[in-house]
Structures are given as C-alpha cells and as structure tokens.
Amino acid sequence: MKYLGLVLRNLARNVLRTSLTGLGTMILVFVVTLVWSVLAFLDQATQSRSEKIKALVTERWTIPSRMPFSYVNLLKDGAAREPGDIKPIDMMSWTFYGGTTDPKGQDPNKFLFAIGMQPEKIPTMLDDLDQGSLSADDFALLMEGVEKLKKTRNGIILGKDRLKSQEKKIGDLIKITSVNYRGIDLEFEIVGTFPPGRYDSSSIFRIDYFNAAMDSYPKTHGGEAHPSAERSLNLVWLLVPDTASFNKVADQITKSPLFSNPSVKVETSSSSIAVFLEAYRDLLWGARWILSPSILLTLSLIIANAIAISVRERETEFAVMKVLGFRPNQLLILVILEALIVGVTAGFLSSGGTYFLVNDVAGGIPFPIAFFSKFMIPQGALWWGPVVGGLTALAGSLAPALSARSVRVANVFSKVNG
Known part of the structure; x- marks a missing residue:
C-alpha cells in the first residue's frame, strides 16, 4: 500500500500533465470504441450461424x-x-x-x-x-x-x-x-x-x-x-x-x-449482408487495419512522451531513491505503475462514458450501412477501454521506465555539484 501511495503522490505532483495525458487517452479510446463497435456488429451480422438461420429469398438476376x-x-x-x-x-x-x-x-x-x-x-x-x-x-x-x-x-x-x-x-x-x-x-x-x-x-x-x-x-x-x-x-x-x-x-x-x-435464389442473411457490405469493403478495411492501429500507436506515443518528460525531470529524485535503498527494478515498476493507473483509469472512464452516452443518451451511432442505420456500443466495450488504455500505457512506458531504472547516481550528482 505504501508503494501504491507513492505512485499516486507522484501522479498528483503534476496534475496538469496527468490530466492532459488522461484526457488524450480518453479521446482516443472513445474513437477506438466507436470504430470497434461498428466493426464488431458487422462481423457478427456477417458471421455464419449454425442454428436459427434466416434464409433470404430474392429474384435471381x-x-x-x-x-x-x-x-x-x-x-x-x-x-x-x-x-x-x-x-x-x-x-x-x-x-x-x-x-x-x-x-x-x-x-x-x-x-x-x-x-x-x-x-x-x-x-x-x-x-x-x-x-x-x-x-x-x-x-x-x-x-x-x-x-x-x-x-x-x-x-x-x-x-x-x-x-x-x-x-x-x-x-x-x-x-x-x-x-x-x-x-x-x-x-x-x-x-x-x-x-x-x-x-x-x-x-x-x-x-x-x-x-x-x-x-x-x-x-x-x-x-x-x-x-x-x-x-x-x-x-x-x-x-x-x-x-x-x-x-x-x-x-x-x-x-x-x-x-x-x-427465378429466385436463396442465401443466408449473413451472406446477403456481406454482399451489401462489398461497397464499403475498402472503408471497413481501412478502419480495421489503418485507423485503429494508428490510434493505438498515437496513444502509446502520447503516454511515452508524458512519462519520458516526467522521468527526465525526476532524475535527481531517482538517484536519491537509489541511495535510500530502492532497487532498479523497483524504479522500473514505479514508472510503469504510474502509466498503467492513468491508462487503465482513463480507458475505463472513456469506454464506460461512451457506452452510456451512445446507448442511453444518443440512442446509437448514426452510421447508415446496408440495412443498419445505427450501431449500439456492446457491453464488451466496457473492458475494451481499460485493456486498450493499459496495454498502450505499458507499451509507452517501457522506454522511460528503463531509463529511470538505469539512472546512474554518480552521474546525476556530478551534474548537481557541477
């Protein structure tokens, strides 16, 4: 608990930076949640079922x-x-x-x-x-x-x-x-x-x-x-x-x-929907394989930048902590925990808020595709936010955490004395 308290106090020392990092995380998680909700719904709609299948009969030609x-x-x-x-x-x-x-x-x-x-x-x-x-x-x-x-x-x-x-x-x-x-x-x-x-x-x-x-x-x-x-x-x-x-x-x-x-043709509803979605194939491919990874990369860079600035400002502090008995791995974990708390908390607040605002206030995402005029946020999105925020925070904090771990006491104090 003392270790966690130290992490929280470190985050509270620069409220502005912590808040801006959290806000950036929330905005990007919000966008990812919207994109993934549409893609998840369309994946489900085009997924072949093994029971209670709807067959669609249309004119063949x-x-x-x-x-x-x-x-x-x-x-x-x-x-x-x-x-x-x-x-x-x-x-x-x-x-x-x-x-x-x-x-x-x-x-x-x-x-x-x-x-x-x-x-x-x-x-x-x-x-x-x-x-x-x-x-x-x-x-x-x-x-x-x-x-x-x-x-x-x-x-x-x-x-x-x-x-x-x-x-x-x-x-x-x-x-x-x-x-x-x-x-x-x-x-x-x-x-x-x-x-x-x-x-x-x-x-x-x-x-x-x-x-x-x-x-x-x-x-x-x-x-x-x-x-x-x-x-x-x-x-x-x-x-x-x-x-x-x-x-x-x-x-x-x-x-x-x-x-x-x-003459008529008979196909499953999932296959017929997939045909309708052919017109949106490039758009959906871009959202899945370009937009989403780009957002995740941007989120990692935002967190990495914020944590790196914090580590540079606290070099002397880390050196003192080493003198007081903190081991290098403890400093590494300290920095990673700071990033994880911001990422997971902001991710949860963003995905939870998105779920409430879209489903209960806005009544869905107005994005007409084929037979679908609106898309709802699935309950699974409630864990998307913390996971996305946590994983990107982990990825973004590794380099700054390794930097904090490798702080050399002699070099830091020589700069101070100089």
Missing part, C-alpha cells in the same frame, strides 16, 4: 429484387411438396415503399422509406426486437404499437428519427406521395414507435393495406393494372432451425418449377 406477391404463399412452406421436405419455422415478406409527405418534393427531410410486412412478424422475425433482446419497458412499448398496427389497417410504426423528421407524433395522419409506385399514394395513421436504437430510422406498415390499394388501382385507371402489380414483392425471409434445414429448404425452392418466372 435483377437488382433490386422484384417478385410476384403470389410467391409469399408459395414460399411460406418452403416449397415443401414431398413427405420428407422441410417447412420453415417462420417467415416474413418485405415490400419497399418510398415516398414523400411533401407533395412538391422540395423538402428532403420529408422523404419516407417504409417496409410493408405482416405486423405479427415484427417481434418474431426482426433482429433485436424479440422479448429476450429488449428491456421490459422497451418490449412493452413495441408490443403496444404492434397490437395497434394489427387493429389499424392503415397504421404505420415510425422510428423516433422518422417521427422527428416528419414533425409528427403518435396518432397523427400522414399522406405519402409514392416515388416507386406512382399512383399508389397512401394515407397512414401513426400508431406507434420503435424502442430507441437500431430502428430509429425505420418505418413499417401493413402489407395488406398496400395490396388493397394495388387491387383498387384499375378502378380509377380504366381497368388497367398498375405497371408494378405483378412485381411488388422485394424480399422474403424464412427462419429454419439449422444448416441442414437451410440447405434442404434452399434446394426445395430453387428446384421448384413454381419459382421459374422470375
């Missing part, structure tokens, strides 16, 4: 995928026809609907991208919206909106960012002038919102409301169907229990003659 909506009823059983065929555990369909609540189209903030799907699938098929992934209050908020959506044919659930950009609140009506389904302009009642975080920029409505509008289109257009009436389905998600089931279901679908016009 066209991007964006556009399939007949009749495929939904055919795909919900995974094209199972024979006694040994496998059926999916669950499914959902996605229809993309984009438009603006500004009829003149002059305000970009009024643009709204929404997904038409089955409302009962929101808590069972959408990632991170099941009861096990949300707090009790957040899940209750979600289910309140889902239940209202089930009862309201023209209902829509908006994330909090979409509510803010549209300057609306729950219970308000909005009319969307569509840009991808010309002539299918829909009026919605906002019935709920999503828990803060990943779905802040999302919007979901009932697909049967959209289909009814599509069916009514010929009545006001001389009996002619909408040009996209036969291609209004974008994606179908199927949930299967394991890899073997996925392979079987994928084989059933791709070999079925029911899906020949247009």
Whole structure:
C-alpha cells in the first residue's frame, strides 16, 4: 500500500500533465470504441450461424429484387411438396415503399422509406426486437404499437428519427406521395414507435393495406393494372432451425418449377449482408487495419512522451531513491505503475462514458450501412477501454521506465555539484 501511495503522490505532483495525458487517452479510446463497435456488429451480422438461420429469398438476376406477391404463399412452406421436405419455422415478406409527405418534393427531410410486412412478424422475425433482446419497458412499448398496427389497417410504426423528421407524433395522419409506385399514394395513421436504437430510422406498415390499394388501382385507371402489380414483392425471409434445414429448404425452392418466372435464389442473411457490405469493403478495411492501429500507436506515443518528460525531470529524485535503498527494478515498476493507473483509469472512464452516452443518451451511432442505420456500443466495450488504455500505457512506458531504472547516481550528482 505504501508503494501504491507513492505512485499516486507522484501522479498528483503534476496534475496538469496527468490530466492532459488522461484526457488524450480518453479521446482516443472513445474513437477506438466507436470504430470497434461498428466493426464488431458487422462481423457478427456477417458471421455464419449454425442454428436459427434466416434464409433470404430474392429474384435471381435483377437488382433490386422484384417478385410476384403470389410467391409469399408459395414460399411460406418452403416449397415443401414431398413427405420428407422441410417447412420453415417462420417467415416474413418485405415490400419497399418510398415516398414523400411533401407533395412538391422540395423538402428532403420529408422523404419516407417504409417496409410493408405482416405486423405479427415484427417481434418474431426482426433482429433485436424479440422479448429476450429488449428491456421490459422497451418490449412493452413495441408490443403496444404492434397490437395497434394489427387493429389499424392503415397504421404505420415510425422510428423516433422518422417521427422527428416528419414533425409528427403518435396518432397523427400522414399522406405519402409514392416515388416507386406512382399512383399508389397512401394515407397512414401513426400508431406507434420503435424502442430507441437500431430502428430509429425505420418505418413499417401493413402489407395488406398496400395490396388493397394495388387491387383498387384499375378502378380509377380504366381497368388497367398498375405497371408494378405483378412485381411488388422485394424480399422474403424464412427462419429454419439449422444448416441442414437451410440447405434442404434452399434446394426445395430453387428446384421448384413454381419459382421459374422470375427465378429466385436463396442465401443466408449473413451472406446477403456481406454482399451489401462489398461497397464499403475498402472503408471497413481501412478502419480495421489503418485507423485503429494508428490510434493505438498515437496513444502509446502520447503516454511515452508524458512519462519520458516526467522521468527526465525526476532524475535527481531517482538517484536519491537509489541511495535510500530502492532497487532498479523497483524504479522500473514505479514508472510503469504510474502509466498503467492513468491508462487503465482513463480507458475505463472513456469506454464506460461512451457506452452510456451512445446507448442511453444518443440512442446509437448514426452510421447508415446496408440495412443498419445505427450501431449500439456492446457491453464488451466496457473492458475494451481499460485493456486498450493499459496495454498502450505499458507499451509507452517501457522506454522511460528503463531509463529511470538505469539512472546512474554518480552521474546525476556530478551534474548537481557541477
């Protein structure tokens, strides 16, 4: 304890330098935590799973995928026809609907991208919206909106960012002038919102409301169907229990003659996300292998510089300590401990503060990539900070600590006497 007290007193002797070193460490750990959080989430999203696999069915040859909506009823059983065929555990369909609540189209903030799907699938098929992934209050908020959506044919659930950009609140009506389904302009009642975080920029409505509008289109257009009436389905998600089931279901679908016009492909959600991320490959590679190491190197240099200055200023003190009986290795440990205390403490404060501010205050990192609009800080980040701060402090303090260890008493006192 006396040794630790000596370390703390040494740090307190120059509060300004200690504070600036700690502040620099906190800023760089903050940046590293943000970068690693995004990379960790994307790694998890693209990692192949062995159970509860989501299969994504899309049109084989066209991007964006556009399939007949009749495929939904055919795909919900995974094209199972024979006694040994496998059926999916669950499914959902996605229809993309984009438009603006500004009829003149002059305000970009009024643009709204929404997904038409089955409302009962929101808590069972959408990632991170099941009861096990949300707090009790957040899940209750979600289910309140889902239940209202089930009862309201023209209902829509908006994330909090979409509510803010549209300057609306729950219970308000909005009319969307569509840009991808010309002539299918829909009026919605906002019935709920999503828990803060990943779905802040999302919007979901009932697909049967959209289909009814599509069916009514010929009545006001001389009996002619909408040009996209036969291609209004974008994606179908199927949930299967394991890899073997996925392979079987994928084989059933791709070999079925029911899906020949247009033909479809089946892939895991992780592989499909990886395809979307190809456009960001260079950016993510740079963040992983250039930005992160550069930050860690900079952090080590900051700590090394601060400790080196301290050691040079205290040469006489170290010489006196050797005369008083301190061994060289004790001086080395003393300097390293000073750096470790600053690095670990600043790292913990930074990662803990980042976790709280991003998750509980800001509601996520706004960095839209593929289907992801925001990224949360994982709980693992709470130990990233102390580890990063500690290891970089250790690396940065080795050279100054060795310098303190090798202080020669005779040389120091000769300078003083001279």
